[in-house]
Amino acid sequence: MKKFVIGVFVCALVSACGSSPTAPENFAQIGGNWTGTFDSSNWNPIAVKVNLTQSAGSVTGTWAGPTDWNGTVDQTVSVQGVEGLKFSLASFDVKPGARVKLDFANTSDMLHNLVVVKPGAGTKVGEAALKLGLDGQKLDYVPKSDDVLFNTSLLEPQKVESIYFVAPTTPGEYQYVCTFPGHYVTMQGTMRVIR
Numbered sequence: 001m002k003k004f005v006i007g008v009f010v011c012a013l014v015s016a017c018g019s020s021p022t023a024p025e026n027f028a029q030i031g032g033n034w035t036g037t038f039d040s041s042n043w044n045p046i047a048v049k050v051n052l053t054q055s056a057g058s059v060t061g062t063w064a065g066p067t068d069w070n071g072t073v074d075q076t077v078s079v080q081g082v083e084g085l086k087f088s089l090a091s092f093d094v095k096p097g098a099r100v101k102l103d104f105a106n107t108s109d110m111l112h113n114l115v116v117v118k119p120g121a122g123t124k125v126g127e128a129a130l131k132l133g134l135d136g137q138k139l140d141y142v143p144k145s146d147d148v149l150f151n152t153s154l155l156e157p158q159k160v161e162s163i164y165f166v167a168p169t170t171p172g173e174y175q176y177v178c179t180f181p182g183h184y185v186t187m188q189g190t191m192r193v194i195r
């Protein structure tokens with residue numbers, strides 16, 4: 001999995017701050033303070049992610065999304081990881097092929113991610129994450145699997161991350177799951193792709 005660092009967060013706070021971030025091909029020029037990584041093998045229709053950091057109630061870092069989206073997002077969805085090992089939404093709907101911005105906020109005091117998987121694959125992917133063992137942490141507990149469609153990073157408490165993806169074109173009941181070991185048992189939801 002190829003990852004590019006596409007920015008440096010809060011340069012002013014880092015003494016060894018380098019030159020300003022350069023957006024890779026296909027990416028909008030982004031100003032200000034921000035950080036992000038994206039997985040080039042996951043470019044359209046897979047998620048592009050931007051990590052945003054929350055401080056004093058405000059989110060630092062903005063991004064209009066992939067350049068070829070021309071600043072348009074068809075749908076924005078906000079989901080939180082909440083206390084009690086749950087997602088704040090049991091389900092949400094997206095249209096087939098929609099350009100989706102998904103804001104994931106971890107408002108609990110545990111580590112969480114959000115992994116969108118193929119229909120029916122939530123538990124399977126959760127179990128695969130359990131078997132990652134010592135490799136799990138560096139993979140954000142996301143197993144390498146064709147069942148995984150889009151995912152956020154593993155977020156510490158009070159962190160926010162937005163990912164951008166093109167929804168599957170095939171309608172169905174996809175699932176999202178937190179793959180931090182053991183959480184998949186209760187941390188699952190349904191992303192309905194529906195016309």
Ligand SMILES: [Cu+2]
Nearest residue numbers: 112178180183
């Ligand atoms: Cu979790």
